[in-house]
Amino acid sequence: MGSKEPAPKKPRAHAGQGTVYWDEQKGCYRGEISLGFTPAGKRRRPKVYGRTKTEVREKLKALAQEAKTGVKSSASYTVADCVDDFLKRGLKGRAQGTVDKCRILANKHIVPELGKAKLKDLTADDVDDWLDSKAGELATRTLRELHAVLRRAIQFAQRRDKVLRNVAELVTTPEGKEGRPSKALTLSQARDVLAAAKGTRLFAYVVLSLMIGVRTEEARALRWEHVHLAPPGDIPPHVEVWRSVREDGDTKTKKSRRTLALPVPVVDALRAHQAAQEDDRKVAGKAWQDNRLVFATTVGTELDAANVRRAFRAIVKESGIGGSWTPRELRHSFVSLMSEKGVPLEAIARLVGHSSTATTETVYRKELRPVITEGAEVMEDLFR
Structure with a gap:
């Protein structure tokens, strides 16, 4: 009587690791793991395949980890998908300028260079190498903003259980090339x-920005009820810098809310500007939008920052001073001229709405000089 061949051994199951065995039909290793039950009561036992047992066990381990954390990392979900979701849903309530900046950075740098990578496979080394490759072409500030967009996009995906960890948080932003310093x-x-x-x-915009040092975002949000060209009694003409074009309408910081005396040239320019705006109102007729904005379009709507920059560049070109200048450098010029005239650092910090002199020193270091006095009368003396 011949001996019977031993029955093939059943694949051995490892607790929490599933089973791995050779699949003759597919010609590769196959793994299965039990991950509980679906809401309908059906057992969840997904299958994975690989060329080696190690590869299959790694895949089973990832499935178990996903089940444990609740994160379902899709093999087809890319960095581009992640960024697109963030831009569509993760910036609600943000200022339009912020949204536009994030979209430009993402479309110009992140999607073309990292977009095709699977988000679950993206590593800290990938992000590190990518940022290092950008360091030679982007200023440090832009590099930090770019890194922040990627970090926030992956963070958004984390909150949606699309990925387990945020590898962008494990990377330090490198130093980029030196940006164009303000002048x-x-x-x-x-x-x-x-x-x-x-x-x-x-004209009035330039005069105001240069002679009282307001931020461009503060000037564009200024309303006539905050401008007092002929106040009663001994109160000097003044402006209440209480708003900005930020999403919430508030100024950059609490210390930025300030009331500033107006030099005579500013008062004269604003009076002429008010009269010109009244002419705009008559010409526009029913098309006029009464937003009470000091600086507005010919129909009363808010000035666009790009249009202000373009108009200012034309003025600079006409002036013949040469070089590239932006409206925000009128504020830098205010600090420089005040400092040259001897106004104390503490007074300059209050006038420009900085929370401390440290901010003034850091941002306007090149413009500062040894100091002694303060006041709007300084600008009157200079531009009378």
Whole structure:
């Protein structure tokens, strides 16, 4: 009587690891793992395949981890998908400028270079190498903003259980190339710019920005009820810088809310500007939108930052001072001119709405000089 062949051994199950065995039909290793039951009561026992037992066990381990954490990392969910979801749903309530900046950074740098990578396979080394490759072409500030967009996009995916961890948080932003430093107009250059701006729609904007040092976001949000050109009694003409074009309408910080005396040239420019705006209202007729904005379009709507920059560049070109200048450098020029005239650092910090002199020193270090006094009368003396 011949001996019977031993029955093939059943694949051995390892607790929490599933089973791994050779699949003759597919010609590779197959793994299965029990992950509980579906809401309908059906057993969840997904299958994975691989060329080696180690590969299959790693896949089973990942499935078990996903089941444990509740994270379902899709093999087809890419970095581009992650960024797209973030741009569509993760920026609700943010200022339009913030949304636009995130979209530009994502579409120009993240999606073209990292977009095809599977999000679950993205590593900290991948992000590190990518940021290092951008360091030679982008300024440090832009590099930090770019890193922040990727980090926030993956964070958004984490909250949606699309990925287990945020590898962008494990990376330090490298130093980029040195950006274009802000400049300040000399007194001679400032006078040339004012002369070139005279007669343009931006004249009062330039005068106000240069002579009281408001931020561009504060100037564009200024309303006539906050401008007092002929206040009663001994109160000098002044402006209440209490708003900005930020999403919540508030200024950058609490210390940024300030009331500033107006030099005579600013009062004169604003009076002329108010009269010109009244002419705009009559011409626009029913198309006029009464937003009470000091600086507005010909139909009363808010000025666009890009349009202000374009108009200011035209003024600079007409002035003949040369170089590339932006409206925010009028504020830098205010700090420089005040400091040159001897205004104390503490007073300058209050005038420009900084929470401390440390901010003033850090941002405007090149514009500061040894100091002694303060006040709007300084600008009156300079530009009378």
